[in-house]
Amino acid sequence: MPLSVEIRRVTKRFSDVAAVNEVSLDIRRGELFALLGPSGCGKTTLLRMVGGLETPSAGTIHIEGIDVTEVPPHLRPAHMVFQQYALFPHLTVADNVAFGLRYKNGGRAGWSTKVKEALDLVRLAGMEKRLPHQLSGGQRQRVALARALVLEPKVLLLDEPLAALDPQLREEVQVELKHLQRTLGISFLFVTHDREEALGMSDRVAVMRHGRVEQVGTPAEIFERPATRFTAEFLGATSFFTAEVASLVDGVATLRLPAGLDLQVPRPDASLRPGDRIDFVVRPEKLRVRVERPAEAEMAVVPVTVEESIYQGMGTTWIVRGPAGERFVAWEQNAASVLDEPSALRPGGAAFLCWHPRHTVVLGGGGDA
């Protein structure tokens, strides 16, 4: 499949700090792609470089196969929806949407039709004469979308598209944006710091940290198989284990925990060697805390002490301590009402932390988070 955006070893330095450091990414045609990371990770700078609002210090950017690294913003087939929308406060909705048409080839002839089509697309027909401050937050966002889309970009760039909206509106707008993207068939590249947003909206996600890409994958891939400790933590996993690879037989690795417990893990990382010291993570919802040692032989089990339970309605979070004092967090859905079936676990009491070995995720480098 041809690529919509190709980012090759792009670096952006502000004075001496590399905000974006040797990033390479491919965004396919018709893809909803998220750049996810904490503030200051370089995701917005990367987006602005694709839009042409910043020039890379090194590296190249291609859009639809054409090198646009030095091309000014408006000559790229990529347009931007700004975080606070940046609607011109002195212009009406229609004039805002028509703003860029003036600089496109072709006369004024088609303007009004194009503006009307764009406003229809975002369901703002009839609002042409309003000024930005007379609109609700959601409407403003749709004007910003129409203003960019009327120029028929091949890539739409969105900077934190949901951040300026009321929380109640966000879910609705997520669905709308996804729908819009499917209708248009162009690619959307958006920036977010919110993992729910990235998981719920995108086809693929790039997790960024300190100006570098930590991992690229589908939402399920980055969620279930984080490659690094940072990605795992950013997506809410907090139980990390250290182990030694005891043996490798027929694609099954035996991992030995410091407490002397052995653990059989299928599908190990191909690079593992016996004797390696490795880190692995298990997501909280995959962990169980039990008073009795579970009967199933294949379950991984670590004896722990219960430190705290946090009742959260839909589920309960258990904070437990391992044999060497390590802190693990498990989350269990409250499938039955705790009023009917109170837990036998008590803070300070002994328990067993267990999980199915296939939920063991061995982490690669960059695990110094």
Next chain:
Amino acid sequence: MRRRGTWLLLLPTWLVLGMFFLVPLVLTLVLSLRQRGVYGGVAPIPDLGAYVTSGSFLGNYARSFAGIYAGIGWRSLWMAVLTTALTLAIGYPVAYALALRAPRRWKDLLLGLVVVPFWTSFLIRTYAWMFLLRTEGLVNRLLLGTGAVDRPLEILYTELAVMIGLVYGELPFMILPLYASLEKLDRTLLEAAADLGAGRVSSFWRVTVPLTAPGIAAGIVLVFIPSLGQFVVSDLLGGARSMLLGNLIQNQFAVARNQPFGAALAFELMAAVLLLLLAYAFYMKRKGEEVLL
């Protein structure tokens, strides 16, 4: 993107302020080092070496620190300090009431009533007091009418009149910066102080005043500088005896025709002002505040 041309936008400013501000200041400095000619103007210097080594070039400055001129200098300084102190004492409560007590819908009007005098001609505002204070003026008419005095008071052409005129003229310049900093004051801090047991007086001195210190500093600078150099108020409301530094400078240029001496006085005035400004800038920098001027 468009970086190369920006200095061109500054060119007119540099030309105007360089040619008509910096150059004149340098010329004035040079002038202040010379002596008056016999018929006004500037005396030629026959021997530059001797002129410098004999210290004659500082003659004007030396003269300004002696005799009646020193007295005028000190009185100007004292009047400026007094004006600043009085406007601060009178203005702070007004700014406080305006920022923290005034009902919201009156605020704009009340603020406007301070802003308008801020921009209004100093001349006319001074004239208003000439009109009120003169012997047959309204103040005396009221005092006589109520029987408070049996002979009209001689207020106009005294130092008291100058003081009234200065405080009246400068008060808006004190209230506005104070208002700006009081308006920014986070009210929950006052609630926190009360919650922690501070009484009204104590929370005023321990929370409000320190937090509005930048506004106080700005107000002091804005009032002190013009008071120190002014000459309209003392000329119109003061008598012959209330000559201040500003009048003295103006006199040297307009009447006495001793421009070198006037230039030296102007430079001393400017040095005093710049010292105060430097102190202010350092203070604001240490506080991490934006310089309000």
Next chain:
Amino acid sequence: MNGPVSAGRWSRRVLAVHTAFIYLFLWVPIGVLAVFSFNTGRQTAVWRGFTLDWYHRLLANEALLAAVRNSLLVAALTTLLATVIGTLAALALRRPETPGRGGTLALLLLPMVIPEVVLGAALLTLFGALGLRLSLTTVVIAHVVFSVSYVTLVVRARLAGLDPALEEAARDLGAGPFETFRRVTLPLIFPGVAASALLVFTLSIDDYVVTSFVAGVGSTTLPLHVYSMLRVGVTPEVNAVSTLLLAGTIVLIVAAQRLMRVSSSEGDRT
């Protein structure tokens, strides 16, 4: 007024009374001055009945009218020059990488804080050294010198409230630098530019101190003329001139404040 920090009733009253008194202090002298410009009597401390005589006399006073014409001409020219120069500077100073930015900011600060007597004396020295005859030209030059800083100050404040994303959006949508300025930046900062123009007009038309140094024969401005009238003594004509000047200033300042407020509240809403 509300909340746990509400001041005691007594201290609140003292504060209110003090504030009311200060407002009277600020406005009564000006008010009395204006009222007595309509007084029939020449002995101006007693009210003898309403008249517009003094205003009529002003209209017949050729010297005064000439001064008014001079002042209006000077103020108009000063406003035009200072507003353009100051706005250009404000635009350049917005970019942190502009060469000489720090020095220019300091240079702009000085004319605002330096005592007017010093500025007047220095300019007189310059014009003397250049052999320039004192005229309305020298007055305009002096006024531009002390006005440019105010323009830059007001326009910079307006620019600071301008979201840079708006100009980026314009560029992203295809507008070049000049188009972005004409269609986005200028319309959005215009209230600030207009407000600063009104302020400069006020400063120029009211200035006495600096003008008194640099105005020559035949370039008497209104404040200079009023001053010479004042030195002679208190007359109802002076009251009338003062009232007119005062009214003019109030109109200009209220208009400027309106413009600045409109612009800032627009900024809030978007």
